[in-house]
Amino acid sequence: KAGVTQTPRYLIKTRGQQVTLSCSPISGHRSVSWYQQTPGQGLQFLFEYFSETQRNKGNFPGRFSGRQFSNSRSEMNVSTLELGDSALYLCASAPLHFGNGTRLTVT
Amino acid sequence: QKEVEQDPGPLSVPEGAIVSLNCTYSNSAFQYFMWYRQYSRKGPELLMYTYSSGNKEDGRFTAQVDKSSKYISLFIRDSQPSDSATYLCAMSEGDYKLSFGAGTTVTVRA
Numbered sequence: 001k002a003g004v005t006q007t008p009r010y011l012i013k014t015r016g017q018q019v020t021l022s023c024s025p026i027s028g029h030r031s032v033s034w035y036q037q038t039p040g041q042g043l044q045f046l047f048e049y050f051s052e053t054q055r056n057k058g059n060f061p062g063r064f065s066g067r068q069f070s071n072s073r074s075e076m077n078v079s080t081l082e083l084g085d086s087a088l089y090l091c092a093s094a095p096l097h098f099g100n101g102t103r104l105t106v107t
Numbered sequence: 108q109k110e111v112e113q114d115p116g117p118l119s120v121p122e123g124a125i126v127s128l129n130c131t132y133s134n135s136a137f138q139y140f141m142w143y144r145q146y147s148r149k150g151p152e153l154l155m156y157t158y159s160s161g162n163k164e165d166g167r168f169t170a171q172v173d174k175s176s177k178y179i180s181l182f183i184r185d186s187q188p189s190d191s192a193t194y195l196c197a198m199s200e201g202d203y204k205l206s207f208g209a210g211t212t213v214t215v216r217a
Contacts, residue, residue: 004150031203043151043195043207056204090150095203096141098150 002027004099006091012105018079021102023091025072031055031094032074034066037101038087048095049074081106110134113196113208121216126183130196130208133177137198137206140172142181145193145210154194155181186215 005024013019025032033056034046045058049068068074078085088101113130120126128142139158143151155170157163163170171180179198183190196208 006150033203033205035205042209043197043205045204045206048203050203056202058204092205095199095205096153096156098143098152100148100150 004091004093004097006089006099006102008102009100010103010105012107013081014107015081015083017081018077019081019104021076021078021089021091021104023074023076023099025074025091025093026097029094029097030072032068032072033092033095034074034076035090035092035098036060036087037090043090046076046089078104083107108133109209110206111196111198111208113211115209115211117212117214119214119216120186122186122188124186124215126181126186126190126213126215128181128183128194128196128211128213130179130198131177132179132198132206134198134200134206135174135177136200138201139199140170140179141197141199141205142168142170143195143197144190145195151195188215188217190215 007022031050033048037043048056052068063079066076086106090101091099111132142155145151160174167184169182193210195210197205
């Protein structure tokens with residue numbers, strides 16, 4: 001059974017740009033959660049989607065958004081990137097199994 | 108004060124030793140307790156998952172939950188160099204939002 005797939009693995013963006021990250025959960029799982037991991041703040045919950053609906057949201061600014069498609073794949077978008085958005089973005093499938101993340105660097 | 112407190116270490120032990128990790132928490136609504144292992148450049152890997160108070164054993168790993176003290180532990184017996192990683196505790200009220208500790212970096216010396 002395939003695990004959680006996140007693409008791309010690495011991204012380098014410039015301040016002010018926007019970025020879209022993708023996550024495919026384990027087959028059959030309908031929930032996808034997103035987390036931000038930084039050395040200073042650790043792992044922080046961003047939001048969770050279930051059957052295309054956002055069910056839960058963490059304490060992040062509105063620049064962070066997401067969506068889920070009918071096949072359960074999810075995308076996360078960060079607009080107007082800031083240097084502090086540099087982090088490992090992790091996706092979890094229903095709700096315990098994580099992918100290997102997307103490493104975002106903002107310069 | 109953070110909702111979940113975990114000593115970041117680092118912790119260094121000789122091969123074969125018992126590794127003892129713990130977390131404390133302040134939210135009495137937490138019901139589900141997890142331990143993850145994370146290697147460098149990888150995502151967290153679920154090691155143990157427990158509900159409510161008590162002990163759970165899986166191979167060399169034992170997880171303990173004491174809800175009255177708001178304290179959870181993970182013990183790794185017969186530690187191996189391959190156990191060198193960051194260990195994260197996580198908790199949930201029952202929804203799909205996990206609250207994590209800061210993670211403890213463990214090195215097992217051969």
